[in-house]
Amino acid sequence: MHRSLTSYLPTIYALSTPPGQRSAIAVIRISGAKAKYIYHKLTKSKAAPIPRRASLRKIYEPQKNGKLLDQALVLFFEEPKTFTGEDILEVHLHGGKAVTNGVLKSIQSLHSNSSEENISIRYAQPGEFSKRAFQNGRADLTQLEGIGDLIDAETESQRKSALSSFNGENKVLFSSWRKSILENMAQLTAIIDFGEDADIEDIDNIFNGVSRNVELLKGDISSFVKKLEKSNILKAGIKLALIGEPNAGKSSLLNTMVDDNVAIVSNIPGTTRDSIDVMLDLEGYKVVICDTAGIRNKSSDEIELQGIERAKLKSVHSDIVLLLVDSANPSGNFISEDMLEHFNTSLKRKEVFIVLTKTDLLKDRNQLAGIKESISKKLNGNYPICAISCVENTGVEELMGSLISKFQEITNSNDETGPIIVSKRVEEILHNDVLYGLKEFQNAKALDDVVMASEGLNIASEGIGKITGETIGVEEVLGVVFSNFCVGK
Ligand SMILES: Nc1nc2c(ncn2[C@@H]2O[C@H](COP(=O)(O)OP(=O)(O)OP(=O)(O)O)[C@@H](O)[C@H]2O)c(=O)[nH]1
Secondary structure (H helix, E strand, C coil): CCCCCCCCCCEEECCCCCCCCCCCEEEEEECCCCCHHHHHHCCCCCCCCCCCEEEEEEEEECCCCCCHHHEEEEEEECCCCCCCCCCCEEEEEEECCHHHHHHHHHHHCEEEECCCECCCCCCCCCCCCHHHHHCCCCCCCHHHHHHHHHHHHHHHHHHHHHHHHHCCHHHHHHHHHHHHHHHHHHHHHHHHHHCCCCCCCHHHHHHHHHHHHHHHHHHHHHHHHHHHHHHHHHHHEEEEEEEEECCCCHHHHHHHHHHHCCCCCCCCCCCCCCCCCEEEEEECCCCCEEECCCCCCCCCCCCHHHHHHHHHHHHHHEEEEEEEEEECCCCCCCCCCCHHHHHHHHHHCCEEEEEEECHHCCCCCHHHHHHHHHHHHCCCCCCCECCCCCCCCCCCHHHHHHHHHHHHHHCCCCCCCCCCCCHHHHHHHHHHHHHHHHHHHHHHCCCCCCCHCCCCCCCCHHHHHHHHCCCCCCCHHHHHHHHHHCCCC
């Protein structure tokens, strides 16, 4: 009879659907050696549950004459081919608080550590189901972290990128890197072991060959890390700052984009005295739009001045800046000196879109070409310029289209392989262990030190092992990974 590697551990159970909420269905998940025992006790059925077959069962308090708690859909999965690698029982109850509490209490009441019987059952800790899956070899760490990212995904692009870990693509890639490192380490070990008997020229040839392989591998890993950095924007959200002079129409554009009145729109210049962040899902991208205070030359208002400084700072820290310019500005000075200075000192290397606003107020739309030319001249660059009117709702769609293309570009989403998301933990190991180890190899190679070079490769290979969990020996590392998970996962 098969026994999972974790069969000696207590059987765990948890409410896998959100707690404390009224819902049509609530699912309790139970995993471990006592899952079947719990089934018999709750259903009062003597017959063994048929694996993978949903059946409707009355659920009772387990003690003698225990009262009926609910009628539920019950699913039993037999080890080892289950998520955790252990027997799993799922009880799909009606989602009322009293029902779920009653069943949870009943399961807990089955725990017993009396001298005659040792039935160890307890509520699961965060991520404990996933931890069991890892311990029983059902999934590697990157796949499990991928599930975490999948659950956390708020937008379509985040969901897609989490899949690369979840469906094991990253695992395959990391394993191929590790295999390659181990093969090259084997060649260095041969030099170390047979060094004295071997021909110097042969040794050089082998060492140089390994060095070329490491160079290529380091290139691959570096591009993966670069792509990762780009994709990370997807997780945090693309930061989009709306800047412009007071009254340029920033809040109106934000409202049009959000299609809701989140910012205050008024015709008193300087209404937005501080920045407002709004999270949006734009065509599957998580975007954090920041409406900032109008930037102008002269202000004696201390609070406004602080707002202006913060607006400048926000634009510096954003991924994309929309510089809004009132096309109907009667002064004809479309970019103020203060804005120009901020642009030249801080925004030159940013992704900037110029947005000409209030085009409905222009008497002659042919003026637009002249305005565009004068702005480009003043900014001394070729920035994309869009013309919009929030009153007529024209140009906003085109602007959105251009923004989406930019999102794809800066997050690598139009790349064939798509964006990738891995955990912070994995990213750190890639930098601090894997790339570091390969760099150490290269330093040692420059000194012709085979032993140190091999040690460098060892660091890199151990690093990949830590990522997938293959060379994990320490309980703390597992703790770090799984403590971020929710209960029931
Ligand atoms: N005709 C017309 N008026 C507009 C348009 N967009 C904004 N406005 C008006 O311009 C004024 C200023 O708009 P806001 O969106 O508050 O401008 P803002 O840049 O956020 O202003 P501050 O918060 O002062 O920096 C309001 O009276 C708006 O109704 C537009 O496309 N056409």
